[in-house]
Amino acid sequence: MLDPEAVEAFLLVAELQSFTKAAGALNTTQAAISLRLRRLEEGLGQRLLERTPRHVRLTVAGAHFLQPAKDYMASGRRAAAIFAQTPARLSIGITHHLVGPNLPKLLSRMNERETGVTLHLRTAGTRELLDRYDAGDLDAVIILRYDESRRDGEFLTEERFGWFAAPDFIIPDEAPLPLAIQAEPCNLRAMALKTLDSGSIAWREAFVGTGAISVSAAAEAGLAVALLAYKAAPSQLVDISEKTKLPPLPKRDIVLVSSVTGERAASVLRRLVLAFQAL
Incomplete structure (x- = not known):
């Protein structure tokens, strides 16, 4: 046996x-x-x-x-x-800045081995996810750390960002840089604008959306350049940072904040975290 x-x-x-x-x-x-x-x-x-x-x-x-x-x-x-108890519940939030085409691969890591756990997944901005976690609506959140205002949480990995565009996208020489960007308040929006302003690069809003998926779609359509995390960038886009005069972007820590209890839910969370780190 x-x-x-x-x-x-x-x-x-x-x-x-x-x-x-x-x-x-x-x-x-x-x-x-x-x-x-x-x-x-x-x-x-x-x-x-x-x-x-x-x-x-x-x-x-x-x-x-x-x-x-x-x-x-x-x-x-x-x-x-057959004799299992009531299914365990795991409610987890992931910042929408990190959710892209790899989400099915991420979720598949728990599919083959875990039963009896119902996964509730929410994607939103970092501030909203933390508020929901503090209110008890979420058991764990995976977020980007932007400042020192909140130091709880487990460091998972460091995320890189780039200026992504369609392969055939041409940056205009004289006109302001067209951006696919998220609406205020958004930490990635603030990062993009602060970085461009520090390099004295003129810009304009060509598309305003919510989350990496929407701004990625605008970039794929050839409408603009999008600031994206590497984990969320579709393979159809290319990072044009090196071949353009666009300034480099800072890195950010990805952290897990969790209050998960129960062996089954904790096991699912550990595997999701490992899969997330491997993306």
Whole structure:
């Protein structure tokens, strides 16, 4: 019989390509993950993973075992769900500046392994999400930190920003720079205008929308240049920062503020965070 914990460890290491990240997702240690995998490989009589100081890769046997392992775990969850308690609820907010075409990939990370957790997702501006979190409407929020006014939260990663436009977009030589931008109050709007003003670059509003999705669409349509986080920028757009005279943009910390309790909800949140960091 296969050990479900060992199979789950194998699937996580294969997906995240990291023993460290897999250990974080399962709230355990690298040593424990290594032990589970060694026992799994000994039981199967096959080496499933190749591990080097820089890479973790599936062997041929590991690649063949991957889908059966997923099916095995799914069957176990369906069997256990017969006697499951009321589904847990996880209400999470993500700043709309970071939500782009990678959202389906982000959500798919919880789809294969987690049952019994209903995910409520809200996207909005940082200030609104924090207000809703403080009011108890959200269990956790993933936001951009713009200043030192609020220091609670766990640092996840640092986000880069760029000036994005359609590949064939031509910046006018004399006319003001057309911008796809969000309405006030918006921290990214303030960042864009402050950066352009510091470089003495004239600009005009060509499109005003809400969230990265809307301003990205305007940039894809060739209407304007959009300031976007790299995590939210569609692949159809290109960062024109290096080949233009547009000034560089500052980086911002991405942080998690959470009050999640309960093992199932916390497990889903950990995996979403790991997937978010990997985008």
